[in-house]
Amino acid sequence: MDIIKKLHSQHNGILGYRRMTLFVNRKLETNYNKKRIRRLMHILGLRSIIRRAKGYCTKTSFVNVEDNILNRNFTATAPNQKWCTDVTFLKYGFSCKAYLSAIKDLYDGSIVAYVVGQFNDNELVLETLRKAQKANPNATPLIHSDRGSQYTSKDYYRLTTQYQMTRSMSRVGKCIDNAPIESFFGHFKTECYDLKKYKTFEELVSDIDAYIYFYNHQRFQERNNGLAPLEMRNKAVA
Known part of the structure; x- marks a missing residue:
């Protein structure tokens, strides 16, 4: 539990249980699952900062407008694609x-x-x-x-x-x-x-x-x- 408290403090409370699992396993060279880390964080009373969505959009249109070629295909098979x-x-x-x-x-x-x-x-x-x-x-x-x-x-x-x-x-x-x-x-x-x-x-x-x-x-x-x-x-x- 000490490593969880240390990582929570070190990273200003930004680690949720999923990323806390990654950090703990990297630090200790273990293979704890996410459910165990979530349970331990709950016992310790630790929660990550909750990010709230904000719906700000830019609605400006000028001359050199392009099509949406990306079309929400947010995956790539190599760097710089x-x-x-x-x-x-x-x-x-x-x-x-x-x-x-x-x-x-x-x-x-x-x-x-x-x-x-x-x-x-x-x-x-x-x-x-x-x-x-x-x-x-x-x-x-x-x-x-x-x-x-x-x-x-x-x-x-x-x-x-x-x-x-x-x-x-x-x-x-x-x-x-x-x-x-x-x-x-x-x-x-x-x-x-x-x-x-x-x-x-x-x-x-x-x-x-x-x-x-x-x-x-x-x-x-x-x-x-x-x-x-x-x-x-x-x-x-x-």
């Missing part, structure tokens, strides 16, 4: 605004690139795309987004064309069409952002950096057979 991208709104200080732009690979769930900015403009999205391409110079994925103004802009069209990426866009008002990246933002807010109040932009960025490192390297996932996203990715390219 399919990426999802979006921007989420954050706050710090006295009503100051910040924005997190991220790209997620649908093969392993890893965040291949992200940028934090104080303006929700085209450059925020373009810089995220540049970072993703620099980290994966030979990648020519299908990249899925909503129809926000950054993604329907000519600058985005030109850069994705230059990188030989295939654009796909959600239907108007259908947030579920981009569910994987929305899921990541939900986990980030529940497991990190919502746990404290940020006084400065630098403090916010520091925690985002730490969380995405944790998410990519240490957040073991059932969908990856108990591997963290980058473990799954590295195994595929080995």
Whole structure:
């Protein structure tokens, strides 16, 4: 039971019984089942933070609109086949605004690139795309987004064309069409952002950096057979 209490405290209460099982088995090199860990967590009075769904959607339509080629097929057979991208709104200080732009690979769930900015403009999205391409110079994925103004802009069209990426866009008002990246933002807010109040932009960025490192390297996932996203990715390219 001590290891469960330690992991619960170490990870700020974000581990539900499923992920707690993965962490305990990795830590102790055991094979406990989920029912046993759930029972022990119940005895200890430990519960994970419950993430509440929020129905925010972007309903903007501009000139360079693409079809929904992804069509909710959120699986991939190799890294860099399919990426999802979006921007989420954050706050710090006295009503100051910040924005997190991220790209997620649908093969392993890893965040291949992200940028934090104080303006929700085209450059925020373009810089995220540049970072993703620099980290994966030979990648020519299908990249899925909503129809926000950054993604329907000519600058985005030109850069994705230059990188030989295939654009796909959600239907108007259908947030579920981009569910994987929305899921990541939900986990980030529940497991990190919502746990404290940020006084400065630098403090916010520091925690985002730490969380995405944790998410990519240490957040073991059932969908990856108990591997963290980058473990799954590295195994595929080995």
